[in-house]
Amino acid sequence: MSDPTVLQYAPLQSFVNPTFWHKLSDIKLNHDRLSDAPKPIFAYYTNFNAKACLLETDYAAFNGDFMAPRLYYPAVGTLYNKNTIEDFKACDKNELLRLEGRKLVDDFRTDRVLDDPKLLARFFVLSFADLTTYNYYYWFAFPCPLTPTLKVENGSSPQSLSDIPELQHLESLLKSQTQKPNFFIVKSNEKDTIYTLKDLLATSTAIAEQSDELYFGFADPSEYEHPSWLMRVYAAYIFYKCPDLVGKTVKFLGLRYDSKNKCDKSLVWTVLQTEPVRFDESTPFVGWEPNRNNKMGPRMVSMRDSMDPKILVESAINLNLKLMKWRLVPDLNLDTIANTKCLLFGAGTLGCNVARNLLAWGFKHLTFLDNGRVSYSNPLRQTLYTHADAIAGNAMKAVTAAKRVKEINPTAVSTGHVMQIPMPGHTIGASMEQQTNEDLNTIKSLVEEHDAIFLLTDSRESRWLPTLLGNTFQKIVINAALGFDSYLVMRHGAGSPNNAAAGDAAQPIDVGDLKCIGGGNLGCYFCNDVTAPGNSLKDRTLDQQCTVTRPGVSCIAASYAVELLVSLLQHPLRDHAPAYYCANGKSNFKEPEGLLGVIPHSIRGQLSNFENILPATQKFSQCIACSEKIIAEYRAQGNAFLFKAFETAKYLEDLTGISDFKALDSAIIDFDDSDLEMSETEDM
Amino acid sequence: MSIVTLNWEEFLQEATQFQKISERLNDSWTLYKKDEQEGNAYLIYEQKIINTVDQKSCTDVLEDTNYCIEDVTAAMPPSNYLLKIEYHIVYSISYQVPVLYFRIYRNDGSMLCIEEAWRIFRDYGDNASNTNSVDVPVPRTAADMLSIMTQLDHPVLGKPYIAIHPCRTAELLAQAGNSRNRILTFISLMGPYVQLNLSNEYGKQYTVS
Numbered sequence: 060m061s062d063p064t065v066l067q068y069a070p071l072q073s074f075v076n077p078t079f080w081h082k083l084s085d086i087k088l089n090h091d092r093l094s095d096a097p098k099p100i101f102a103y104y105t106n107f108n109a110k111a112c113l114l115e116t117d118y119a120a121f122n123g124d125f126m127a128p129r130l131y132y133p134a135v136g137t138l139y140n141k142n143t144i145e146d147f148k149a150c151d152k153n154e155l156l157r158l159e160g161r162k163l164v165d166d167f168r169t170d171r172v173l174d175d176p177k178l179l180a181r182f183f184v185l186s187f188a189d190l191t192t193y194n195y196y197y198w199f200a201f202p203c204p205l206t207p208t209l210k211v212e213n214g215s216s217p218q219s220l221s222d223i224p225e226l227q228h229l230e231s232l233l234k235s236q237t238q239k240p241n242f243f244i245v246k247s248n249e250k251d252t253i254y255t256l257k258d259l260l261a262t263s264t265a266i267a268e269q270s271d272e273l274y275f276g277f278a279d280p281s282e283y284e285h286p287s288w289l290m291r292v293y294a295a296y297i298f299y300k301c302p303d304l305v306g307k308t309v310k311f312l313g314l315r316y317d318s319k320n321k322c323d324k325s326l327v328w329t330v331l332q333t334e335p336v337r338f339d340e341s342t343p344f345v346g347w348e349p350n351r352n353n354k355m356g357p358r359m360v361s362m363r364d365s366m367d368p369k370i371l372v373e374s375a376i377n378l379n380l381k382l383m384k385w386r387l388v389p390d391l392n393l394d395t396i397a398n399t400k401c402l403l404f405g406a407g408t409l410g411c412n413v414a415r416n417l418l419a420w421g422f423k424h425l426t427f428l429d430n431g432r433v434s435y436s437n438p439l440r441q442t443l444y445t446h447a448d449a450i451a452g453n454a455m456k457a458v459t460a461a462k463r464v465k466e467i468n469p470t471a472v473s474t475g476h477v478m479q480i481p482m483p484g485h486t487i488g489a490s491m492e493q494q495t496n497e498d499l500n501t502i503k504s505l506v507e508e509h510d511a512i513f514l515l516t517d518s519r520e521s522r523w524l525p526t527l528l529g530n531t532f533q534k535i536v537i538n539a540a541l542g543f544d545s546y547l548v549m550r551h552g553a554g555s556p557n558n559a560a561a562g563d564a565a566q567p568i569d570v571g572d573l574k575c576i577g578g579g580n581l582g583c584y585f586c587n588d589v590t591a592p593g594n595s596l597k598d599r600t601l602d603q604q605c606t607v608t609r610p611g612v613s614c615i616a617a618s619y620a621v622e623l624l625v626s627l628l629q630h631p632l633r634d635h636a637p638a639y640y641c642a643n644g645k646s647n648f649k650e651p652e653g654l655l656g657v658i659p660h661s662i663r664g665q666l667s668n669f670e671n672i673l674p675a676t677q678k679f680s681q682c683i684a685c686s687e688k689i690i691a692e693y694r695a696q697g698n699a700f701l702f703k704a705f706e707t708a709k710y711l712e713d714l715t716g717i718s719d720f721k722a723l724d725s726a727i728i729d730f731d732d733s734d735l736e737m738s739e740t741e742d743m
Numbered sequence: 744m745s746i747v748t749l750n751w752e753e754f755l756q757e758a759t760q761f762q763k764i765s766e767r768l769n770d771s772w773t774l775y776k777k778d779e780q781e782g783n784a785y786l787i788y789e790q791k792i793i794n795t796v797d798q799k800s801c802t803d804v805l806e807d808t809n810y811c812i813e814d815v816t817a818a819m820p821p822s823n824y825l826l827k828i829e830y831h832i833v834y835s836i837s838y839q840v841p842v843l844y845f846r847i848y849r850n851d852g853s854m855l856c857i858e859e860a861w862r863i864f865r866d867y868g869d870n871a872s873n874t875n876s877v878d879v880p881v882p883r884t885a886a887d888m889l890s891i892m893t894q895l896d897h898p899v900l901g902k903p904y905i906a907i908h909p910c911r912t913a914e915l916l917a918q919a920g921n922s923r924n925r926i927l928t929f930i931s932l933m934g935p936y937v938q939l940n941l942s943n944e945y946g947k948q949y950t951v952s
Contacts, residue, residue, distance in 0.1 A: 067818040074850040079852060107769075110791040113791075113825070128771075208816055360852055361853065374894075374903055378903065385893050
């Protein structure tokens with residue numbers, strides 16, 4: 060298939076700098092808009108330590124006064140950027156190549172190439188920029204008339220410049236040139252001159268007589284044995300311009316510099332053109348660049364990763380997290396965090412601060428449930444709101460919070476649901492029954508759709524329903540509650556599947572005097588109480604209802620809540636991870652740790668002495684929120700069961716049997732944690 | 744532990760000097776100055792390397808079989824086998840040392856991510872440490888070096904680049920002993936791990952004079 064006597068060329072290969080696409084998008088958006096008129100553009104190539112056979116281009120391609128970078132030569136081109144993919148596909152590629160080819164031949168005919176030899180380094184690009192997806196379709200072509208092939212004289216190997224004694228002066232001669240020539244002619248018998256094409260070809264007399272002495276030089280970007288495609292265009296011009304050279308041996312010098320800036324690896328091809336080179340209407344052209352599979356066709360590049368602001372912001376946002384992973388905690392699983400969907404009950408002080416900490420950790424799916432409006436007093440502590448939200452007709456907290464989350468991280472998925480959480484002891488009137496039923500179904504499906512539930516509401520009884528649902532659907536439940544200068548942050552015991560026995564399959568293992576409680580046997584917020592949640596908002600003065608807390612308490616508790624979730628997520632057992640406690644003060648044994656350290660059951664702390672304690676407590680078999688009886692009853696009756704509980708909290712006490720407990724001896728069984736009595740937060 | 748740091752004036756002066764050497768050697772380092780502010784100038788170098796991360800074949804969405812002119816004179820070289828690396832030597836104001844930033848892209852302009860960059864340099868670095876062109880003992884293995892290769896925001900361009908984290912640079916420079924151009928020393932030390940090899944001529948510029 061390849062005839063050894065026919066000279067072959069190394070086709071030019073396009074190499075596009077990302078900045079080219081940036082500039083093209085910019086011009087299309089701000090300048091061209093709907094115009095798809097051809098645009099002059101530039102590219103460049105080098106013969107200094109050249110790799111492959113490249114034609115490169117970047118953002119400067121669009122400059123009117125294009126200057127090739129140092130050690131590079133300019134190439135002249137046209138950009139045909141289409142408006143639609145259909146236009147791009149429908150464009151007659153043969154016709155376009157012919158059009159561009161004729162422009163080239165025209166430059167031959169009018170001798171424009173003599174004044175400006177870079178016109179020989181020719182290309183054009185057909186493109187379509189899909190600015191919504193950052194996909195760029197493009198096809199480079201290096202047009203050249205299909206001229207009769209050049210024959211290689213005696214064998215096919217080109218000669219190395221170092222083997223040609225009569226050109227030994229060339230290196231130093233070229234060094235003296237400030238501007239390295241792209242196309243030039245040297246004569247073996249004139250050691251001190253480098254001729255431009257114009258010098259010798261403008262009046263093309265007697266060129267043929269001197270053909271033995273002449274070397275047609277060109278900067279050759281090819282690293283291969285074959286000369287670059289540029290020579291093909293060059294030769295077509297030379298034999299067209301000087302028909303007398305047809306039938307004579309002609310020498311072409313492909314000038315190439317190595318990394319040491321020596322040009323002795325340059326190659327000389329001695330060739331013979333046997334047929335005249337003429338151009339007419341029927342002259343075919345070649346030069347489309349094959350795609351990556353070496354087939355005829357355009358290429359497509361997706362620049363989303365480096366151009367889409369959403370992706371960019373994501374990678375920027377993740378930078379700190381990735382640094383943490385790369386440098387401090389290599390096993391940190393950031394994907395788990397990004398994929399964990401969080402449902403926040405309450406969008407007040409705690410809700411806002413928890414959301415901000417979740418965002419900081421790279422959580423991307425945050426749903427808020429709250430029925431409050433932003434009031435004038437809120438923005439100071441509720442960090443997702445501003446004064447304007449309060450002025451603007453009391454914006455709904457849940458919706459505003461979701462909006463802010465997306466403003467902070469545009470890649471976040473966040474929605475707000477304006478909804479009251481039905482509570483035990485808060486009787487539902489007949490008129491509200493249907494609405495409550497719908498709300499219960501919504502809350503149920505929200506819990507089912509999420510992975511982690513945060514209880515951040517302002518009352519004890521509003522935590523009952525989410526506690527029950529979280530346990531039923533085996534979600535991770537994190538609970539935070541505030542006192543004036545104290546806080547409680549805890550994880551609820553892991554729920555067990557419908558038909559499995561309560562507790563963990565794995566036997567908890569004590570470590571020395573450290574007692575171990577399996578994740579499934581840990582208590583919930585209600586396990587330590589012997590009363591069902593009644594209406595705690597009743598008979599309270601304003602300062603009791605709206606918690607007066609030291610401002611830092613909410614921030615501290617919110618941070619602990621999120622960090623506790625992250626620690627859990629990084630543990631192989633997740634919410635089944637055990638917790639440890641020491642019955643008699645400080646233990647001498649080291650508590651087993653997860654990837655990020657110990658994972659307590661609860662954190663109780665106060666600002667009065669800046670101290671935390673980490674108690675772990677067992678699940679209470681008669682708990683009014685997470686005991687088997689309750690869960691089973693809910694599974695059996697669904698919303699009907701819930702309505703009974705809303706009717707009167709006593710129902711739950713009777714069901715679980717704690718009413719008996721209370722009757723037994725209320726003096727001894729005092730689970731009331733008076734130091735840490737949660738008056739809870741003002742919001743929700 | 745001794746350390747070597749540079750103030751901004753020293754960085755700029757030695758970077759300028761380094762660029763002059765490059766020009767004298769006909770190498771292609773350039774010094775880009777955004778403005779006169781501290782930290783806003785850096786050295787740039789580009790080179791092409793073999794693409795060892797991508798599969799040879801890939802799908803191109805639109806094939807155009809309509810177009811085909813028999814052309815016997817085009818030799819078919821391998822396509823898509825080169826990558827371009829753009830290196831920046833930037834000044835770190837907080838660490839007071841030069842920092843090597845770079846990005847790598849394919850011939851279609853798409854960028855390599857850090858994991859792909861790791862793969863490119865992982866094997867290469869081991870050889871590089873043996874054939875280090877400057878006579879300075881490199882105290883770390885290639886794996887160590889790559890472990891401090893991270894993504895960082897380019898301080899001048901504000902875009903994420905891959906960088907060799909500057910936390911150890913001052914120590915490394917100290918171990919390299921007295922240097923008349925710390926930029927040159929820095930590139931000679933760090934460069935080989937990311938296929939950035941200076942020619943020995945650079946060293947000679949100082950030993951001769």
